[in-house]
Amino acid sequence: MLILGLSAMASCSDYLEEDVISAIGNDYLNTPKGLNDGINAAYSTMRLWYGTERGTNFTEFGTDLLTNGADGSWKFMNTYTNQFDSQNGHVRELWDGLYTGINTCNAVLDRSLDITGVNAQTLAQRRAEAKFIRAHHYFLLVQLFGGVDLQLSETKVPTKQVSRASVAQIYAAIIQDLTEAIPDLEAKNKSADYGRATRPAAEHLLGRVYITKGTSEAADPSDFAKAEPLLQSVINNYGFILLPDFANVHAFGNEMNNEVVYAIQYTRDPLTNGGGNNSHVFYLMEYDVQPGMQRDTENGRPFKRYKSTNYTLNTIFADRVNDSRYKKTFVDHFKSNKPGTYNTTFDKSKATVTFAQGDTTIWLPGYNMSAAERAKKPYQVMTPEMYTERIFPSLKKHLDPGRVDRTQFEGGRDYIAMRLADTYLLLAEAQFRQGKIADATANINKVRRRAAFSGKEAAMEITAAQLTFDFITEERGRELMGEQTRWLDLKRWGILIDRVKMYNPEGAPNIQAYHALRPIPQNQIDRAEGEASGFPQNPGY
Template identity: 40%
Template sequence: MKKILFIAFTGIVILSSACKKLLDEDVRTQISNLYLNTPAGIEDGVKGCYATLRMYYGSQSAGWMTVFGTDEYQNGNADATYANYTANLNAANGTTGGIWNALYIGINDCNTMIENIPAVTGMTQTLKNIRMGEVRFLRAHYYFLLVQQFGGLDLRLSSTRSASKVASRAPIADVYKAIIEDLTFAIANLPATTSDYGRVTIAPAKHMLAKVYLTRAGSTAAVATDYDNAAAIAKDVIATGGYKLVSDFSELWAQPSKPNTETMLACQFSNNIVSEPTVAPASGSNISAWNAANFDFCAGYEGKPGITRDLANGRPFGHYRPTAYMVNLYNKTADSRFAKTFKTVWLCNAPNTAATAFTINGNTGIIMARGDTCISILDHDITAAQKAKYKYTVLTPSTYEVGLWPQNKKFEDSLRATVNDSRGIKDFPIYRLGETYLIAAEALTMSGKQAEAATYINALRARSIIQGSTPAITAANTAAMQVTAADMNIDFILDERARELSGEFMRWTDLVRTGKLLERVQKYNPVATLLIKPYHILRPIPQVQIDRTEGTSTSFPQNPGY
């Protein structure tokens, strides 16, 4: 479906997301509501509802709101607003406004299709139900992203076709009720499989429902059965969903992107300029139609002896710096996920000669050949004498430089058009079975079923055990990766989510869901701890939303603290 996900529409008019340079924007006004009353219009409209996924997943704005300000990553070389909870994290912030606007545009697109699908002729009822299931899943998804960040929302379940100043904030209980109703419908009507890669099916809808119950369980809208429901649904997806864990963790991040047995739903991208939005959703936002995570995570390797910027190593923005907690969280002897998540060695791509010999760590006359190690990032400090033994750049925790540290490499993208092109096209996994195991384990742990929870953690960990050079080493690594009921508590679950899901745009909401945001930021993030406050468990409602609502803050109150 990648080739045709670039249609985006709002209300009764389909809006091409093509660049003004390529298409005459007057063409947009020629496509009326009549088109949405045809089977072709329904098909294009439903595909258009997926486009908002690309405005969130992989975007710089969503990354700053989910990766920064957590125990996993601190500010490297980026705007510090979300990373450090500065005073600029306020109601006028363009990042917040951009995400708010983008998701509400997606919701309105879904509402439009929900209203148009029933009346169209020339489609079977079964196909109508499938398409309705897709857009109701997407509407639920966009509301779920919003409610986790902002709390109570303007809950619109019908389309907005003209400007309106009437809005109010529904309680989060009402928002979750609407989300669950949409997902219940989707699960009842979606197919188990699809030949059209990118469309939602039953398994990711169930996965999301399990996550919704898990999240609601930690909120003020909690229902007594939420953890039990989350566990039961997650276990069902694992047992009957038709997916299985890939045997090699690295396969999840292969390029070119392709379907695998674990990823249930992925956000797809293109570096074709036709897919770029004409107008940013909000002034000051950093939302794009491509995967920006490729450069946000990319460490500042260039300029070191023996290496220059290239496609393979990426465009080095160096925004996300892993905390010491993140780097030291893995058992690197037994758990392959550190090496398959983080890049710590760079190879020479700019060889030199005797005439241009390098001096490194006090060593003179150094000549590097292509493929030689030229940068190594260690996870421990060494003495000056030890460092002098290295004939290439070596950095340790106390000498990490601006932009250069262990780099999360999940989104490395060598298929960008040029070396300086930011437009990443690698798929972004939205829901994958690895997280389903973690949802089951967390829900079971919170229900007092720690022994059963441990079985799901052990099943997940099995694929990442490092195979040793002898059976004895492999056996020792296997034993080291095993957990028991005694290990199962919410802090262990959060640690395991970090090991498995690092950088996948979930951490901030994970910490809020579990009530651990302040505690863990203060414990593990030495910079963000200085300004974080209890009210930071919610984001500020964009001020423009409040100002343009009848009754302003009386009708649409701001979140506490802003």
């Protein structure tokens, strides 16, 4: 064994002595190509949030719309138990990753001042893109954590000199970045180099920033008025449209449609896709063990993580006669991909069911039916009284049948981060806050008319008297279900705690006021000078 060990050490010596030749030198960022690659690297940090497990857990779990299904992973983010603490992996990964992106932007901005060989317009645009990304990241951080470390120049060597800036200081930096970026970004609905930030994307983001700031401790009476023209500009000036059919907004293969204001790019190439867009797995019920069914790429890999609350199904999507969004948001039937005769599982109105390929195996009508009525159907009928943590209406917005096999986690669909319907709803909210009820109602109605079943457009319109704050919160739920907005919306409205207590039975017992902020990761506190005294933890954690 000793001889074999010595032989192995000798055989490895050549590898140990090899020179590393792939590292990028410090001066690379000072070149035109380095500038471009640097900003591309900063864009890649958007993938930390959109379409990821951490991003969806942070925004969908622990809200009024979604509670936990049977999946055991990360349930504490919905139930608000003390497992959600400063050692949380999602918190650490997001914090570190966003600051990596921020420092990359800082490096691009600092070094671009001395770059030669880049035309003035391109240089201004790249600098504007860096400011857009930096503002975006700080906006996430301030919403989730409150005051954080504010770094606006490149950190070149490790340092323990960090501190928590005020919320007002963070918002001032965000607003300055976006205000400066807007004039130099491409003034079109899609960049010539698709995926880059554009002027309307920055205007949409800044409009949301002002609306969020307007309900924060840094609020200014003019915040909602400042949001209004920015959001109106996105609607009026760039050729975006509400697609005629709500179902097409998230239709597979239609990610680059004319409602998309900004999207995060993913790919089918495993070498460049990072962890991929994972949102396709989290909202799906356990269809794959039911009679006549097996897992496939079309119906998805069902994690059973997020289950709609009764409030979502019975209140948010109560109107299923005029409003098409329940029908077009949830899966209401499955077709057999495993023919045969089976004993029934949840629908005991019949003993067995027999399916040929493509036959309906499960129908979810969305309302209860008598056993006698269900018995007439040649398939299982799943009514609301049968819903459990394993079987429930699946969300279909993020399904990704383009995956290479039925187990692949790393999806390749672009993630729609901003779209025009959201712009309309944000604009309506800004107008409502200013008392412009007629204008707000008109903008809400534009979204609602598009959501109507054909011929039901007039029935979907509301009057100014019907437009209340609660209506706005519910309309955002109907339109943006599963699009990584809900927790942030509830937090900025100041109703997170109340709504979870009212509508999320799993989260209700433990949620407290301090849960409106997330815990600072322990590794950040540990690497600060003075540790907890130098970088204090958020209260309650």
